[in-house]
Structure formats: structure tokens, C-alpha cells
Amino acid sequence: MSDDERPSPAAGEAESGNAPPPSPGVDRRGFLHLLGLGLGASAAATILGAVGTAALKTPLTARGVGGGWVDLGPLARFPDGAPAKVVAVGEHVDAWNRFPARSLGGVVVVREGARARAFSSVCPHNGCDVFVRSEDLRCPCHESVFALDGSLVRGESPRGLDPLEVRIEEGRLRVRYQRFEVGIAERRPLG
Secondary structure, eight states, rough: OOOTTSSOTTTTOOOOHHHHHHOOSSHHHHHHHHHHHHHHHHHHHHHHHHHHHHHHHHHHHHOOSSSSEEEEEEEEOBBSSSSSEEEEEEEEEETTTEEEEEEEEEEEEEEETEEEEEESSSSTTTBBBBBBSSEEEEEETTTEEEEEEETEEEESSSSOOEEEEEETTTTTTEEOOOBBHHHHSSOOOOO
């Protein structure tokens, strides 16, 4: 082979020897660059995961209406043996918003001496608000009638009124206010 046919040596190569073989893999500068990219991506994924979890978990697991104890006032406020309807006022949580004192819904209270029963005033048929009369409780939407113990007397409601847990503490009536699914025979709490 003549000098004209031989390829010219690359810069930095000695004319007398062959070029060194290319090194296998990545050099140190490339490795450090890839390591930095990997660490940056990992940190970004951690931050985005935490923000995403907080953003999705809060509204999906919020308590919403119900489940908390609400003070309805002194037991003596309610007439003995006659029904009374009051508004339950308590904390309401809606996605990221927390309202400390908001109307949660109506409660029918029937006091029996030193004890009391409480029912949601929402008719289990279609969710209308029941009217309180001295002898019974009535839904004006489809004429369901309920006894003072909450049982269904007649009408289209699939079940009696939904009872609420009651506590009397230091002479004050407290109920665990909650809502129930309407239109079904089974009593299923919402939220």
C-alpha cells in the first residue's frame, strides 16, 4: 500500500501506530450526566406523586355531610310526647372547603320523658322533607305517613324514617347526623 492510499491519521494519533480502540460503554462525563438526569427525574416523580396524592385524596376521602355529633340544645326544649322538627347545624366538609357551622338538614325529635328519639326528616321515598303533626309525620310529595316511632304507616316510601343515634349529655340532646340513600328498602348511609 502506498502512502497515498493509506488513510491519514486522526488528530492526536501517532503516525506510526494504529488508533486506540473505542472504549466500551460511557465515559465518566456521560455517566455523571446520566446519573444527574436520573436523580432529577426521581425527585420530580416524588414531588409530583406527593402533590397528586394530596390533590386527589383530599376530595375523594373527605367526610362530607354526616357522621358527626350535633348539639340540638337542651332536652327540656322539646315537648314531652310530641314531635318537633329542628335544623341540625354542624361542620360540613366539601372537597377542600370546611364550613364550621352550616345547616346539615332537618331532624325530627320525639321526646319521651328523660329519653328522646331522633329521625332524619328526609322521606326515604324521594327525599322530600316530612311535615310534623301532633299525631304523625307526613311526606307531602307522595302522601307517605309515618308513626311517631318512625315506622311507615302507609304510602309509597320503601321503609320507615331513618333513625339517628341519640345521646343526652348534661341535659343536652345530641344526635349523630347523617344522610341515607333514598328510594331503596335497605337503609344505607351516605358518605
